[in-house]
Amino acid sequence: MEYYLLAAALMLGLGAIGAAIGIGILGGKFLEGAARQPELVPLLRTQFFIVMGLVDAIPMIGVGLGMYVLFAL
Amino acid sequence: MASGEYTSQEYIKHHLTNLTFGNHPEEGWTFSHGETAADTAQMTKEMGFWAINVDTMLWSVGLGLFFIWLFRKVAVSATSDVPGRLQGFIEVIIEFVDENVKSVFHHKNPVIAPLALTIFVWIFLMNLMDLVPIDWIPFIFNELGVHYMKIVPTTDVNATGGLAFSVFGLIIYYSIKMKGVGGFLAELSFQPLPKIFAPFNLFLEIVGLLAKPVSLALRLFGNMYAGEMIFILIAILPFWAQWLLSVPWAIFHILVITLQAFIFMVLTVVYLAMAHEDH
Numbered sequence: 001m002e003y004y005l006l007a008a009a010l011m012l013g014l015g016a017i018g019a020a021i022g023i024g025i026l027g028g029k030f031l032e033g034a035a036r037q038p039e040l041v042p043l044l045r046t047q048f049f050i051v052m053g054l055v056d057a058i059p060m061i062g063v064g065l066g067m068y069v070l071f072a073l
Numbered sequence: 074m075a076s077g078e079y080t081s082q083e084y085i086k087h088h089l090t091n092l093t094f095g096n097h098p099e100e101g102w103t104f105s106h107g108e109t110a111a112d113t114a115q116m117t118k119e120m121g122f123w124a125i126n127v128d129t130m131l132w133s134v135g136l137g138l139f140f141i142w143l144f145r146k147v148a149v150s151a152t153s154d155v156p157g158r159l160q161g162f163i164e165v166i167i168e169f170v171d172e173n174v175k176s177v178f179h180h181k182n183p184v185i186a187p188l189a190l191t192i193f194v195w196i197f198l199m200n201l202m203d204l205v206p207i208d209w210i211p212f213i214f215n216e217l218g219v220h221y222m223k224i225v226p227t228t229d230v231n232a233t234g235g236l237a238f239s240v241f242g243l244i245i246y247y248s249i250k251m252k253g254v255g256g257f258l259a260e261l262s263f264q265p266l267p268k269i270f271a272p273f274n275l276f277l278e279i280v281g282l283l284a285k286p287v288s289l290a291l292r293l294f295g296n297m298y299a300g301e302m303i304f305i306l307i308a309i310l311p312f313w314a315q316w317l318l319s320v321p322w323a324i325f326h327i328l329v330i331t332l333q334a335f336i337f338m339v340l341t342v343v344y345l346a347m348a349h350e351d352h
Contacts, residue, residue: 046173049332049335050335050336050339052332053332053333053335053336054292054336056296056329056332057292057295057296057333057336058295060295060296060299060300060329061291061292061295061296061298061299063299063302063303064295064296064298064299064300064301064302064303065295065299067299067302067303067306068085068302071081071082071085071306071309072082072085072086072089
């Protein structure tokens, strides 16, 4: 059995689920905040990108390792 | 793909291998070399802890010097007349960093803003090497007889780890300087639970403290490694598919590299601001 295929699929898939939920909530809240207080948009945008980078990091690491497992191992 | 003689596995591994110099138990001081990338990695492993990734050092120090040279040049020739484009650009960067530091860091410390600027620009430059087509520079070095050349220092965990642990050292230094050894220990052991649980609190807080540099290092490394990995995979494809995939990924990657440099900077400033806070 080629278990490494399963491992890569889990890494890519679960990472994607987590990031999708996280960035979905984050983007929704950002729009909500922007609609309530449009004058805070510049501040919110900076914070939005910081948190997006934090949320994005783990799935990206998962993608990198998953690709390594798929193609180079 | 620069060379037809490799299999795709060998090609990927070749691109992920650093040029390492170290003391091999049998062959003495030498660059690690081997028939395949796997052999080279094995040789690097045998060199133990004191092997040094020459390409990482070369490119990171080189880019650091480039940063210092560029900013110094602009600072020396800065004019209050109509500024040139370069001066305008540098001013934008400095104001951007200054604004961010001011919004997070409220104490008086002359080190923090230059540190934040250095971290931001230096990491950005190191990440920027990711956008250089992956075969150009390794190909040139290969022609010159150097077979391994990894030009993105931040895809090496040693470089990001070095940065993160330097920040960690500063956190410890400023914690002790601001609160004293006793104050620092008190901060570690008397929260979040009441004082009776001091050993438990201490354990919890030390784990939290150590997690800071590790997450800082691995976040940057992981992002850059994943980006590099995907560029390498695209380079394996037939040539007509490369532009189609490489260009969108590179454009997306411009966002990623700036964002990661920015996050590294912001988190450094946040951690140092936390270290300055006296309870």
